[in-house]
Amino acid sequence: MIPSSAPATAPPAAPARSLAPDLARGFMLLLIALSHAPAFVDGDAGPAPLDAAARFLKSLLADNQARNMFVFLFGYGLVQLARRQEDRGAGWASVKSLLRRRALWLVVVGFLNTVLFVPIDIVAVYGLTLLLLAPLVRAREPVLWWTVALTLVPATLLLAWQSVMAQTRPSTIAEIMEPTLGAHLVASIPSWPAKTVVSVLIVVPAMFVGVLAARRRVLDEPERHLPLLRRVAVIGIGLAVAGRLPAALMAAGAWSTTSAPVSWAVAVAHDLTGYAGGVAMAAVVGLVAARIRRGRLVAALAALGQRSLTFYLFQALLWVVLFYPFALSLHDDMGQAATLGVAAGVWVLSVALADGMRALGHRGPAEILLRKLTYRSYGR
Numbered sequence: 001m002i003p004s005s006a007p008a009t010a011p012p013a014a015p016a017r018s019l020a021p022d023l024a025r026g027f028m029l030l031l032i033a034l035s036h037a038p039a040f041v042d043g044d045a046g047p048a049p050l051d052a053a054a055r056f057l058k059s060l061l062a063d064n065q066a067r068n069m070f071v072f073l074f075g076y077g078l079v080q081l082a083r084r085q086e087d088r089g090a091g092w093a094s095v096k097s098l099l100r101r102r103a104l105w106l107v108v109v110g111f112l113n114t115v116l117f118v119p120i121d122i123v124a125v126y127g128l129t130l131l132l133l134a135p136l137v138r139a140r141e142p143v144l145w146w147t148v149a150l151t152l153v154p155a156t157l158l159l160a161w162q163s164v165m166a167q168t169r170p171s172t173i174a175e176i177m178e179p180t181l182g183a184h185l186v187a188s189i190p191s192w193p194a195k196t197v198v199s200v201l202i203v204v205p206a207m208f209v210g211v212l213a214a215r216r217r218v219l220d221e222p223e224r225h226l227p228l229l230r231r232v233a234v235i236g237i238g239l240a241v242a243g244r245l246p247a248a249l250m251a252a253g254a255w256s257t258t259s260a261p262v263s264w265a266v267a268v269a270h271d272l273t274g275y276a277g278g279v280a281m282a283a284v285v286g287l288v289a290a291r292i293r294r295g296r297l298v299a300a301l302a303a304l305g306q307r308s309l310t311f312y313l314f315q316a317l318l319w320v321v322l323f324y325p326f327a328l329s330l331h332d333d334m335g336q337a338a339t340l341g342v343a344a345g346v347w348v349l350s351v352a353l354a355d356g357m358r359a360l361g362h363r364g365p366a367e368i369l370l371r372k373l374t375y376r377s378y379g380r
Contacts, residue, residue: 020219020289024282025073025305031066033315033343034058036120038336039173040323046335054336056252060244064159064271068206068278074126075210078137096134102374103130117316119188125199137211144208151204159271164263174331181326206275222286229283236280243273300355307364311350318346
């Protein structure tokens with residue numbers, strides 16, 4: 001038996017990686033770009049039908065669903081990290097300390113992202129959640145399922161409240177952009193602590209479903225779990241489409257309501273089934289990974305997934321450069337449809353750059369930095 005006091009070791013040197021989690025992270029960055037980019041424009045500067053279609057697609061596919069896929073994969077990655085350390089002889093006490101060290105640095109990275117780039121960061125929320133709940137990474141399955149169940153309802157209600165408020169008082173980041181770089185650098189600091197703490201509740205359900213999936217190596221070995229992946233994909237996507245369609249139609253202007261109960265029902269259905277949709281999309285990628293032939297495109301997309309933190313921050317940097325008043329200031333010149341095109345273009349550029357890094361054997365600057373900071377006191 002490995003003693004619990006055995007120290008966490010230095011990071012393993014380029015271990016063999018499972019394809020599905022990396023493919024999922026690469027695809028996830030597209031959904032995140034589609035979710036974020038429209039927040040940086042003032043309104044509908046493009047053709048009305050195209051902008052309405054863009055709002056429909058964004059609400060149906062990305063809003064509160066891309067994040068859940070991201071959180072699911074974050075939880076999945078925690079088990080992978082812990083497993084690698086325990087396989088190398090580290091005890092759980094040391095692994096837990098390592099996870100918390102990583103969490104602390106994620107909070108720092110998320111704070112810097114909020115200050116330097118955009119106020120829609122989720123990295124710090126992941127870090128704080130892990131910092132608070134690291135022991136649950138090794139908790140028994142019933143404990144994890146109860147954690148998911150008990151947090152799902154309040155998390156959904158919190159999201160629904162945010163959605164209902166957005167229906168009555170629509171707002172975008174474009175409306176609160178600061179005109180100068182100096183003002184931008186301090187604008188988000190006062191609200192960052194409260195927003196980060198409150199958002200912890202939102203990420204817990206999908207995060208620990210990811211932990212449960214990783215325990216069974218569902219994405220590491222998708223060929224062994226095809227029936228489960230099919231069920232999750234079909235049921236989850238079916239629920240997501242049915243539950244999110246009313247809100248998507250409302251976002252597109254196809255219908256509206258003045259009834260508060262109806263507004264709440266639409267918001268709850270949209271956000272609750274977003275959890276199902278986020279996990280289901282990861283399952284779809286697992287099914288694809290089990291069948292797909294590896295080629296240049298697959299390698300490039302996996303390379304993007306391996307560098308997901310770097311390119312998440314890269315997206316944030318580009319939103320500042322493209323849209324903020326002290327940079328290119330395109331926030332007044334684009335409609336919703338155009339921003340989705342920009343989001344897709346940013347993602348394609350990210351795939352190309354990640355593939356170039358892969359060819360050069362470069363991990364990605366954010367991953368290198370986080371790795372060094374996390375393992376600094378353990379390396380030898």
